[in-house]
Amino acid sequence: MVRKKKVPERTIKIENVVASASLEHEVDIRAIAKVFPLAEYRPEVFPGLVFRLKRPKTATLIFESGKMVCTGGKSERDTLRAINRIVRMLKEKGIIIRGRPKIEIQNIVASANLHGLVDLVGFYEKGGKQRGGRVMYEPEQFPGLIYRIENPRSVLLIFSSGKLVCTGTKRETDVYRAVDKTIQKLEESGVITYETPEEALIKELIVKKKR
Numbered sequence: 533m534v535r536k537k538k539v540p541e542r543t544i545k546i547e548n549v550v551a552s553a554s555l556e557h558e559v560d561i562r563a564i565a566k567v568f569p570l571a572e573y574r575p576e577v578f579p580g581l582v583f584r585l586k587r588p589k590t591a592t593l594i595f596e597s598g599k600m601v602c603t604g605g606k607s608e609r610d611t612l613r614a615i616n617r618i619v620r621m622l623k624e625k626g627i628i629i630r631g632r633p634k635i636e637i638q639n640i641v642a643s644a645n646l647h648g649l650v651d652l653v654g655f656y657e658k659g660g661k662q663r664g665g666r667v668m669y670e671p672e673q674f675p676g677l678i679y680r681i682e683n684p685r686s687v688l689l690i691f692s693s694g695k696l697v698c699t700g701t702k703r704e705t706d707v708y709r710a711v712d713k714t715i716q717k718l719e720e721s722g723v724i725t726y727e728t729p730e731e732a733l734i735k736e737l738i739v740k741k742k743r
Contacts, residue, residue, distance in 0.1 A: 540647035540726060544711055546704065548641040549605035553615045553633040555598035560627065564594065567625040583618055590614040600633065608637060608704055642707045644696040648726040650718060652677045652692050658721040679714060686710040694724070 561581050565573040572582035580593040580601075588610035592602040600618075605611030615635055623629050656669040656677060668678040676689040676697075684706035689697040696714065701707050718724040 542644055542646050542711060542715060544642055544644045544698075544708060546606050546640060546642050546707070548603060549608060549611045549637060550639045550641075551602045551605070551611045551615065551635055551637045553600040553602065553635045555600070555619075555629060555631070555633050557598050557630055558596055559594065559598050559622075559629070561594065561596050564622065564625075564627055567627070568621075585614055585617065588614050592618055594618075608640075611635075611637070637702045639699060640701045640704060640707055642698045642701075642711075644698060644711050646694040646696065646715060646718075646724065646726075648694045648724045650690055650692050650694055651723040651725075652690065654723040655690070655718060655721050658723065679717075681710055681713060684709050688714050690714070690718075 561573060561575075564581055564583075565571055568583065570584070572584075580595045583592045583594055584590070585592070588605060590602055590604040590611065592600055592614060594600050600615060602611055602615050605614060612635060615633055619629055619633055652669060652671070656667055666680040668680075676691045679688045679690055680686075681688065684701055684703075686698055686700040686706065688699075688710060696711060698707050698710050701710060715724075
């Protein structure tokens with residue numbers, strides 16, 4: 533009896549969530565800078581104020597128009613918490629805030645490891661022109677292959693090491709869908725070779741030794 537090789541589970545990590553928010557009224561940026569001296573505000577260099585939080589660790593740009601842009605969150609939940617916490621802190625310091633901010637996730641960047649090796653040239657030739665995705669691969673300019681998916685709308689950077697970067701989605705669930713659809717396409721094209729646990733360990737030891 534031939535045992536089927538067990539395919540290792542892909543690992544996905546959310547690296548950055550970018551969200552915009554609107555208070556729908558102007559805010560006094562100078563007043564915020566006075567009551568929060570650690571906030572970064574240099575109007576001669578940049579019109580927005582940078583408000584950093586340690587928990588959740590984020591950086592939020594606040595503009596006089598009441599627009600906000602939050603970056604650095606590791607999940608949708610953390611990003612929403614960060615914006616709402618900042619609004620609450622502003623109110624507590626006497627900054628006039630009316631209503632609740634309207635928040636919209638703009639982009640999620642995630643990394644993934646497929647625990648296998650990918651034949652990028654083979655995928656470009658076999659899977660690049662398949663329906664449902666667009667591929668760009670110019671190894672002399674960039675080592676990764678750019679793979680675009682329409683549903684969910686996303687862009688994936690695929691590397692021969694089996695590492696991926698997924699960007700362009702607005703929901704965490706879409707990140708997982710995009711990565712899984714990419715894995716399915718790689719497998720259908722026969723261009724991914726999965727590592728055994730022993731091979732993965734040896735590879736990790738070699739990388740550590742080179743450092």
